[in-house]
Amino acid sequence: MNDIKRLPDRSEVAEADTWDLSKLFADDEAWETSFIIWESQIESYTPFRGRLAESPATLAECLAFDSQHDRQGERLGNYAYLRTTEDQTNGEYQRMMGRFQNVATRAGEAASYIRPEILSITEEIWSTLISAPEIAPYRLMLERMIRYKPHTLTEREEELLAMQGEMAGATSKIFRQLHDADLKFGFVENELGEKIELSPSTFSQLLISPDRNVRKNAFQQFYEQFTAHENSLAATLCGSIQKDVYYARARSYPSAREKALFADNVPVSVYDNLIGAVRNNLPALYKYYDLRRRKMNLDSIHQYDTYVPILTDLEVEHSWDQAVKMVCDSLEPLGSEYCEVLRQGLSGRWCDRYPNQGKQSGAFSYGTYDGDPYIMMNYKPRVLNDVFTLAHEAGHSMHSYYSSQHQPFEYYNYTIFVAEVASTFNEQLLTQHMLSKATDDRQKAFLLNNEIDDIRGTIIRQTMFAEFEKLTHEMCEAGEPLTVDAFKSVYRGLLQDYFGPDFVIDTELSLECLRIPHFYRAFYVYKYATGLSAAIALSQRVLKGGQAELKDYLNFLKGGCSQYPLDLLRDAGVDLEQPTAVDTALGHFAGLVDELESLL
Numbered sequence: 001m002n003d004i005k006r007l008p009d010r011s012e013v014a015e016a017d018t019w020d021l022s023k024l025f026a027d028d029e030a031w032e033t034s035f036i037i038w039e040s041q042i043e044s045y046t047p048f049r050g051r052l053a054e055s056p057a058t059l060a061e062c063l064a065f066d067s068q069h070d071r072q073g074e075r076l077g078n079y080a081y082l083r084t085t086e087d088q089t090n091g092e093y094q095r096m097m098g099r100f101q102n103v104a105t106r107a108g109e110a111a112s113y114i115r116p117e118i119l120s121i122t123e124e125i126w127s128t129l130i131s132a133p134e135i136a137p138y139r140l141m142l143e144r145m146i147r148y149k150p151h152t153l154t155e156r157e158e159e160l161l162a163m164q165g166e167m168a169g170a171t172s173k174i175f176r177q178l179h180d181a182d183l184k185f186g187f188v189e190n191e192l193g194e195k196i197e198l199s200p201s202t203f204s205q206l207l208i209s210p211d212r213n214v215r216k217n218a219f220q221q222f223y224e225q226f227t228a229h230e231n232s233l234a235a236t237l238c239g240s241i242q243k244d245v246y247y248a249r250a251r252s253y254p255s256a257r258e259k260a261l262f263a264d265n266v267p268v269s270v271y272d273n274l275i276g277a278v279r280n281n282l283p284a285l286y287k288y289y290d291l292r293r294r295k296m297n298l299d300s301i302h303q304y305d306t307y308v309p310i311l312t313d314l315e316v317e318h319s320w321d322q323a324v325k326m327v328c329d330s331l332e333p334l335g336s337e338y339c340e341v342l343r344q345g346l347s348g349r350w351c352d353r354y355p356n357q358g359k360q361s362g363a364f365s366y367g368t369y370d371g372d373p374y375i376m377m378n379y380k381p382r383v384l385n386d387v388f389t390l391a392h393e394a395g396h397s398m399h400s401y402y403s404s405q406h407q408p409f410e411y412y413n414y415t416i417f418v419a420e421v422a423s424t425f426n427e428q429l430l431t432q433h434m435l436s437k438a439t440d441d442r443q444k445a446f447l448l449n450n451e452i453d454d455i456r457g458t459i460i461r462q463t464m465f466a467e468f469e470k471l472t473h474e475m476c477e478a479g480e481p482l483t484v485d486a487f488k489s490v491y492r493g494l495l496q497d498y499f500g501p502d503f504v505i506d507t508e509l510s511l512e513c514l515r516i517p518h519f520y521r522a523f524y525v526y527k528y529a530t531g532l533s534a535a536i537a538l539s540q541r542v543l544k545g546g547q548a549e550l551k552d553y554l555n556f557l558k559g560g561c562s563q564y565p566l567d568l569l570r571d572a573g574v575d576l577e578q579p580t581a582v583d584t585a586l587g588h589f590a591g592l593v594d595e596l597e598s599l600l
Helices: 028-048 056-086 091-111 114-119 123-130 133-146 155-162 170-182 200-206 212-228 230-250 256-262 268-280 282-295 320-330 336-347 384-406 416-437 441-477 484-499 507-514 526-544 547-558 565-572 580-599
Strands: 187-189 195-197 364-366 374-376
Touching: 028 056, 028 091, 056 091, 056 114, 056 123, 056 133, 056 364, 056 374, 091 155, 114 133, 114 155, 123 133, 155 230, 170 230, 187 212, 195 200, 200 212, 212 230, 212 507, 230 256, 230 441, 230 484, 230 507, 256 268, 256 441, 268 282, 268 441, 268 526, 268 580, 282 441, 282 484, 282 580, 320 336, 320 384, 320 416, 336 384, 364 384, 374 384, 384 416, 384 441, 384 547, 416 441, 416 526, 416 547, 416 565, 441 484, 441 526, 441 580, 484 507, 526 547, 526 580, 547 565
Parallel strands: none
Antiparallel strands: 187 195, 364 374
């Protein structure tokens, strides 16, 4: 009888393989004590109401309190959220997170007068306030707030919007519970005859099986659950899009997309130029898919054939410690301080390392101001991509480390736009390091194949996702119903365009749009594509440069959100308002395909 491999319960996971959240709170009891105090402080917002134009001292006192309250709220929220990701079936931590969200919403309601009251201050009084020395720590924050004047409502309207906080997050929460906890995918037999429990985290492992039947079976069985729940999932995604459109209209933005890009001060042209550049370079992707089909001896190529390495007979396995060493060695060009801090964190307990029952799928870095820059992994030693994922999340975490060390709380929390540069930069250095250690053409081909797939997944695939978000939000804004059939039709059209005429699009794949968590944070995924494009340029600049280029990059990591993203990147050495970075990355992709073909 074949062995059945089950994921361990959370209680069975070794402590050394879990993150240590004690820098946030020693235990749940300490969290509870702090939570009660934090909740009681909400009423302290009331005395400032109607007085913000009174004097610079009053405004500064209010902003200082708001910042302190936000900082403690972040700490409480971080702890609660990280606990829920460990096991999403744990009702106690779900309750903890729910209580936090409830009080956070109430705090938002209590503080909702601040922005409209500041924006109602006359220009004469404002000029006096903004130039006062007491306001200096908050001047940048206030100047950014003024940009929102056309999109800020009356005090009562702002209060009503703030009261919707929990409701606005409902669609994302429902999706997560369905995807990570309630949907049961059964078991799949792998190439070794072992029965593997199929889950969102093990799905990726099965897709790299050298046995095509294993990949196909996993693919079909996985999507059976999405087919069975397609109406519920479509309704959930539709609700999320409607929420985005509602908030954009409520705040007088031309579109949901423009609202999403406003905070980063990114023009829509950056988004549209990305889609245009990728579409113009799709022939190189079609060439790669044909190369993959031929070298894998396939009559036709399907999506479940695109993740397994072409050279499947090369054994690739890295223990956690080996992966940590490889990642840290590859990042030596960033200096001894960077590498030593990271090595201690990855070897210590920054990370929650392995899959367990109910654990959130995927991986993330969760930077904190008062704790460590935590990393959640679902690490699998036989999946090379997980080594790159570790390097990727380590890039985020070191970005958080440097930012929290060099910026005040108000400006440490960098935007996602620049975050994706720091993470994919690390992947570029890891690739270069591994290529330099390759001992023959087959190893080199294996690594080139991996880099091609990384660029394909990060620039081209994420751009397809970005175009899906653009099209579906435009449909909603035009009053077109977002039904299951509408989602599948839009998505299938994109699949056909991005995969090409000689690629087999399985019927089930049209449902992929219903399982992408990022779609619940709309207009996020394009930043992966712009991020890797910038990272390719900056990594080449650092590797080919000297101390000045390294200093520019480290200053970028230290910058937090002290400048707008495009300005931070310009100072680091790349201008994303110009097409150069994206075109360079896609030209690099085409060159890698040609080089891989010559080696195979």
